[in-house]
Amino acid sequence: MYVLHEIARLTGTELNGDPNAEVQRAAPFDIAQEGDITYAENPSYLTRVEECKATAIIVPSGVDAPDKNLLITVKPRLAFARAIQLLHKKIYSGSGVSPDLIAGEGTVFGAELSISPRVTIGRECTIGDRVTLYPGVVIGDRCLIGDDSVLHANVSVYEDCEIGKRVIIHAGAVVGSDGFSFAPDEEGKQVKMLQLGRVRIEDDCEIGSNCAIDRGAFGDTILRRGVKLDNLIQVGHHCEIGEDTVVAALTGFSGGTRVGRKCVIAGQVGTNQHITIGDGAVITGQAGVTKNVKPGAVVGGTIPAQEINSWRRSQVIYSKLPELVERVRKLEEAAGLKAKK
Template structure:
């Protein structure tokens, strides 16, 4: 963090907020509610942290418009988002100097934009195009004919196969693999698995972030597509010919089988699995460890999975949608049974008295 300081009013203007209290208060940094020191600003994104705020040392706090403040504050609709903006302000990522640090291997007909940074052991194969201000960290391999857009950052030991297109302002974290062969085989008459050539490509659009050790397979034909603004957590696998819609979130260990289609603003929580050729509508959410075996409607929230013998599983799946109706039927039968028992009891008493 640098030595730059800001007044509370200046910070409020940067995040589109309103100041409550001393506008001239000087802020030297940002920190979590537990770690903040005098001179720093923190935030409260949930009421449960108000009791922690009461003993916090922070000089100021970012709050929504309804939470009571016990110190100078910046009021915004989304405190966490404003806090993230200030984190970027106070903790800017250092940008390495442009240039090439040997050893770097550069093939033929390679285009390098202005102010590119190439760290040691970067390999750029023939016909690669690298945009302006791109940073390639040590050990990055870029295969023949691939392209990288302006302002993209690719961290250490990322492998980009041939024919991969990466957009602008993309971040790819260490160990990711883009463009490996899709898992495509066909059995011959003897039950042996014959490989199907995977001759398509991968296209990653602008403003995508790809986590560490993510694997995105190339298409059999055509493209595997990750659309603009999507964020992918670590250890996610995306199979051949998948299309992931704009601004989608894929959390750790998600597995998406071939030819699936995800809409815009979809969220797949950790360890969600999808069988092939599934479509998920815009804005749908799938809860962690769920297994998706059928199409999902837009805006739906899905949860659950279980492993059973297939024949049993099919019967369970057929019965599950009828459970609410079955419960209503059972409740009605219980009422009828209770009424019948009451009449039988009454008849029995009358007979005994007769």
Template sequence: MELSLAEIAEIVEGKIVGDSKKIINMAAPFEDAKDNHITFAGTARFLNQIKESNAGAVIVPYEFNEPSKNLIQVEQPFIAFIKVLDTFHPPSGLSCGISSSAHIGEGVKYGKDVSIAPNVVIGDNVVIGDRVSIYPCSYIADSVAIGDDVKIYSNVSVLERCKIGNRVIIQAGSVIGSDGFGYSSDGKIHHKIPHMGIVQIDDDVEIGAGNTIDRATFGKTWICRGVKTDNLVHIAHNVTVGEDTLLIAQAVIGGSSSIGKHSIIAGQAAIGDHVTVGNNVIVAPKSGVVKTVPDGEVVSGAPAIQHKLWLRAQNIFPKLPEIRSRLFDIEKRLNHLEINKDK
């Protein structure tokens, strides 16, 4: 594919500085870009090196100018570069149609331009929207509802009665709607608690590879609009994850907990059962949250505390051996004074 700088500027809604007729045939990283490539420079580090770049064109912030280079000025260079990447490298998809090796149950309803790959199994009374792609070896159980423009990659299981919204992406190997981990003990054995609810995934959600999202005991486990999860995330029964929240790799959300909007749960962080995490919260990596976190807080540690306090505590930790030694020394001196006083 070849595009002029003017055509690219129209795609990213940017302003050209330089040769609008310059032909670009590839997007490339800043360090590797050649004369027929376009790249981006969104931070001071790369903007300071822009004269040394061999790129044919560079996407930069609006306020930046370098007359010796072909530039496209935009508000958000990285977002504009993503649009350019999508243009030069459109995602590949399945060919439309239903494979002869797919197993289709009774009462299944399809939308337009559906793609169902080999060895997919679809249960009874499933509803599938327009332009849905289901990749090889995935399983869609009875009475599942899937919206429009959904991609379900290989070896995904979407279990009974779960609901998937529009423009949802579920990466390979994820399980949506497995039973929650619920048991009640009589003192001798653990009795399994039935899980009769569902998982509901709203519009524009992306579920990473190898996620496990448990169905509710009653009602629903709810992944709200715009949520993005990394690989290997576990979400337990009856959890609600608020709009546009990010869950990073190996994060664990305990049963019946609620995560607010626009929050970030970082890698290997764990949220305990029945915990409320507010809006715009950041939970640092490897933290353990066991109580409510108010809106806007940044927390770290296990158990999690305010990040600033955690930093102070971490600063003290390596000094503890020295502090211990000094305390012993003070204790000896005090004992010596007490002995001399008695004499």
């Protein structure tokens, strides 16, 4: 439970209302009740602030609702994210190390751990403080798991991988499997290019369920600080994904893709090998990115992805191609040309 003047201070918002009103829970606008905090950012909610039953509403400036406790900020959704954490985040308390832990020689452990039953760790690993490992986690030799990281059930980490601090890896994800690289021999048989690199996942990354992140062929596959991957994402060998970039589900990065910082990559996107996506670029869903993308560009469509407005113009015409053909046919008729129809 928090009172509003505390919430205002801790979320960086300006309170317009009762500083001692109490909130216990965060809730979405439509179902929020007495005791809840919520937020309104889209016009459809902003026009209905007076109807909202929440005890406190986080809003942008300019909202007129004198009977309501308002918390004003330029980024209501961000303040709401912080309020949820204040009210609902569990305080970490180490549950200890299960007595059935199997760990290889030379592996060292930090303090205040939460290691569930049925965890298997290789040799010469370093497991930081307050690390949480769920059942079925398998960590290979010589890995590093940073402080406060959480590996959910049945996560598999191959040898020699490095995972930073405060990293969350969801269930079933795989880190460090071999990159996909073969050279056909004289008879067409595929000869494996051994994959000698590693995977490095920097601090504050989050990796979704059943993702697959391959190790590099020589150098490392790198997820920079704060990268967030949704579920079922493929990261090919020797990719590098820049800080704070977010990637939605079922996207696949071919080997050697370089993604900049603060990019937004939607779902089911694919990239060609060795291309570079500049900082701050946005790629819309299902786009097939076949060449480099400039910083800040917005590209989309199908394959090959295009600058988004150019694609949209073509797309509108595409959806009406039969009309265009009819116009051409009429012109041919008028010109006395034989229509092919």
